Amino acid sequence: xxxxxxxxxxxTNMEKESLSSILRREARLIGLCDEWYNSWNxxxxxxxxxxxxxxxxxxxxxxxxxxxxxxxNNFDKGLLRKNNLLxxxxxxxxxxAEMVALGNTVSTIRINGISHSSIYARDKSRLNISxxxxxxxxxxxxxxxxxxxxxxxxxxxxxxIHSNNAFYNVSDMVKVKKELDYLK
Numbered sequence: 001x002x003x004x005x006x007x008x009x010x011x012t013n014m015e016k017e018s019l020s021s022i023l024r025r026e027a028r029l030i031g032l033c034d035e036w037y038n039s040w041n042x043x044x045x046x047x048x049x050x051x052x053x054x055x056x057x058x059x060x061x062x063x064x065x066x067x068x069x070x071x072x073n074n075f076d077k078g079l080l081r082k083n084n085l086l087x088x089x090x091x092x093x094x095x096x097a098e099m100v101a102l103g104n105t106v107s108t109i110r111i112n113g114i115s116h117s118s119i120y121a122r123d124k125s126r127l128n129i130s131x132x133x134x135x136x137x138x139x140x141x142x143x144x145x146x147x148x149x150x151x152x153x154x155x156x157x158x159x160x161i162h163s164n165n166a167f168y169n170v171s172d173m174v175k176v177k178k179e180l181d182y183l184k
Contacts, residue, residue: 019074020044023066030063046075050083054098061120061142062183068103068123086125101125101145111135111155121145121166131155140182141166149174 024032024040036056041048053060060066068087071080080086084096088103095115101107105125111117112132121127122142129147131137135155141147146167151157157174162182170176 018043019046020049023049026066027059030065032059046079047083050075050079050085053085054083054100057098057100057120058183061122061140064122071102101127111137121147131157141168 020040021042024037024042027040028037036059040052044052071085071087077089081089081091084093084099086099086101086105086107088105090106092108092110093099094110095112096109096117096119098118099109100120100122102122102125104123105127107125107127109117109119109127109129110132111129112135114133115135117135117137118140119127119129119137120140120142122145124143125145127139127145127147129137129139129149130152131149132152133155134153135157137155137157139147139149139157139159140162141159142162144163144165144167147159147169149157149159149168149170151171151173155173157170159168159170159174159176160182161168161176161178162180164180168176
C-alpha cells in the first residue's frame with residue numbers, strides 16, 4: 001500500500017507540472033545556459049513559450065527540440081499557425097517575419113513588397129516560396145527539407161544549406177551558400 005501512495009503522489013505531481021516547467025527542465029538537461037534558464041517563467045503561457053522558441057531559435061534548431069510530436073500534442077494548431085510554426089501541416093503563409101516548418105509540412109509562402117523574412121525548414125518539409133518586389137528573405141534548409149524559390153522583380157534572397165541531404169530548386173536571382181557547420 002505504501003508503494004501505491006508514492007506512485008499516486010508522483011502521478012499527481014506530474015499532472016500539476018506546467019508545460020512551461022516541463023520545457024524549462026528539458027532545455028536545461030540538453031544544455032540551456034544559466035541566463036536563459038534563470039529568466040524562464042515556469043508558468044509561461046503557450047504564446048510566451050512560442051515567443052521564447054523564436055527568440056532563442058538557434059537552440060531549438062541545434063537540438064531539434066522540442067520534438068515535433070511534443071509540439072503537436074501540447075500546442076493548439078491554430079496558435080501554431082498564427083505564429084508560423086508549422087508541424088506536419090499543410091498551410092499557406094503570407095509575408096512571415098519568421099517561420100519554421102517541421103516534419104512533413106507542405107507550405108506555399110508568398111513574400112512581397114519590402115517584407116523581411118527568415119524561414120527555417122527541417123525534416124522533410126516541402127516549401128514553395130514566391131518572392132516579389134524588394135523583399136529580403138533568408139531561407140535555412142536542414143535535414144531532407146525541400147524548397148522551390150521563384151523570384152520576381154528585384155528581391156534579395158539568400159538560401160543557406162545546412163545539410164547535404166536538402167533539396168532546392170531556385171531562380172537565378174537567389175544566392176545559395178552552404179553552411180554545413182551551422183550551430184555546431
